[in-house]
Amino acid sequence: MNEKEIKTIISYDKKATKLYMPNEIFEDLVACKEFNKDTSSHIAFAYSYTYLCTWLYRYCNFFKTEPITQERLKEIMGYTATYKNLDYIIKKNGLLEQLGYLETTTDYPLTWEIDEDKILNFQTVKTYKLEFGKIPETTSRNFKVKLPTKAFHRTNESLESQLLDGTFYDVYSTHMIPIEVFMYCMAKEDIGVIGFYLYAFIKNKNDLFQAGVDISLKEIADQTGIKATTLTTYLTRLKEFNMIDCRVKPYVFNLPQRLWEANTYNVKEHEFFGNKATPVEKRKVMSLYTYEKEYGIIDTLDNNTGNDFLQLANTIDIDDNLLPF
Structure with a gap:
């Protein structure tokens, strides 16, 4: 699916670009033992799926030009609509719901506004019916979406007390990924969900280390759950498409391990991404x-x-x- 098609399906608007994701999502996904460890793409898909559902909810785009179903979400992320191997992650009571990131609901948002107290409010199917006595004519009674739980309540305690401390209301300890980055990655078969996940991980690190994060491949693998061989391939692709900058440190024979230097990574803004892959600097030995x-x-x-x-x-x-x- 190309970028133009994705824009049409999700009703892309230049004014609806920013989305903040919770930093703890990386640790939560890696710590989840139920992921199929045979493929690195599953954990990357889980992050990407959570991101897209959160964005669609935030900007009320689940049901604009068309109802965006589970099958459609898979297609946007580079899978066939009938691909079943990911269903254990995204189904009702699946892994993402067990981890507290999503919740299946028919009460999806129709519009949003910032009130006089600068609080984000949504008009949902349920609140519309309470106000007007009927559901909107353009909606479907059986259409289900994923409510991004962490966007409203960051912890179990705030969920129980109904305190709005989620990423829609408080961006503390978050990383911001524009929707343009997501669309770019999904439209590039060589990047996809794994490339998007790794970009988001490095972006999270760059928020803490703005001059660049010094991190080894082993540390990235441990903190993302991506296998080392897959990791090397996709980091190279991110560099080739000018999505990240990497200051490559040489590998030195006989150098004591305590003196080994990790590469330094920085993400680049979407407008600097390349249309095609270009050769990049290799690590010197x-x-x-x-x-x-x-x-x-x-x-x-x-x-x-x-x-x-x-x-x-x-x-x-x-x-x-x-x-x-």
Whole structure:
């Protein structure tokens, strides 16, 4: 599905672009043991599905040009309408509802407004019926949507007390992802839900580390639930489409692990994304000898033992010209 088709289905409006997602969603998804671990795409799909349902609810777009059904949501995210392997995540009482992120309801929003107290209010099918004594003619009695629970109530305690502290009302500890980023990713087969999920993860980190987040591939894999091989592929694609900037640190033979440097990542704004993939810088592999020639002599002394790592290890310096790769 191309970007133009997605825009039509979701009734895209340039004024309805921002959406804030809770930062804890990454930990909650990774901690969920019920995900099918055979494929990294399931956890990425869960994030992307939650994002889209939250956006559709926030801007009352579940039922504008057409009713956006579960089947339609799958198609937007690059799956066939009849694909069943994801249903355990999105069905009523499925994983996302068990985790407290979504809730199935027929009481979907029709319009929204900001009142005089600057509080977001929705007119739903139920409130419309209470006011006018009937349901709107353009709606369907049996049409179901997902209510984004975390957008209204961030915790079980606030849900019980009906305190509106969700992401629609308080953006503390959130990351903002514009809908344009979502549409771009879904329209690119090489990026899809996994690329979108990783972009959102890095965006979350950049909100904390605005100069760029230094993070290893292992840390990204652990904190996203994406397998290492899949992770490398999709991070490369994000770089190729100019969605992220990565300051690549060299891999150095014989360098003590305590001195290894992680790559530095920054997301880019949607307007800088590329229309097609372009070649990107590969990680350099060099010997310690060459590294010290380029960057200066490093301190190999282990502060914990007082010993020189290179004197203890069975090491050999190799000129990069002798390396077979």
